Amino acid sequence: MSRKQSPSARSIRSYMPDKGQSMYTLHGLLDPEDTDGLFPLAGEPRTSLYGDLPDAEAEQAASKLVGGHSPFLSQPRRLAALIDEIGC
Incomplete structure (x- = not known):
């Protein structure tokens, strides 16, 4: 018996990086030297x-x-710098 796959499961799988890719490269960014x-x-x-x-x-x-997704920041940032920027 075959099971029908949900559209949400297909979209999550399509977002997975291939070998040699990362979440950074998927967004057009360079991999950072130190994460x-x-x-x-x-x-x-x-x-x-x-x-x-x-x-x-x-x-x-x-x-x-869930949560607020802010479009003002599109580059990886150090958490301390982000906290300073948004005033938390």
Whole structure:
């Protein structure tokens, strides 16, 4: 018996990096030499995570994300610098 795979499972799998890729290279960034303390933020989660879905499905998936996703920061930043910048 074959099971039908859900669209959300397919979209997660399609976002996985290939051998030699990283989450940084998937976003068009260079891999950092040192990842200690990095806090990478992608610009807009609807595009970053669900760009290959039809608009209605992507909007629905993005609306279920928890937390505030800020498009103001698109480069990896050291956590301490990010905290200073946003005033936490």
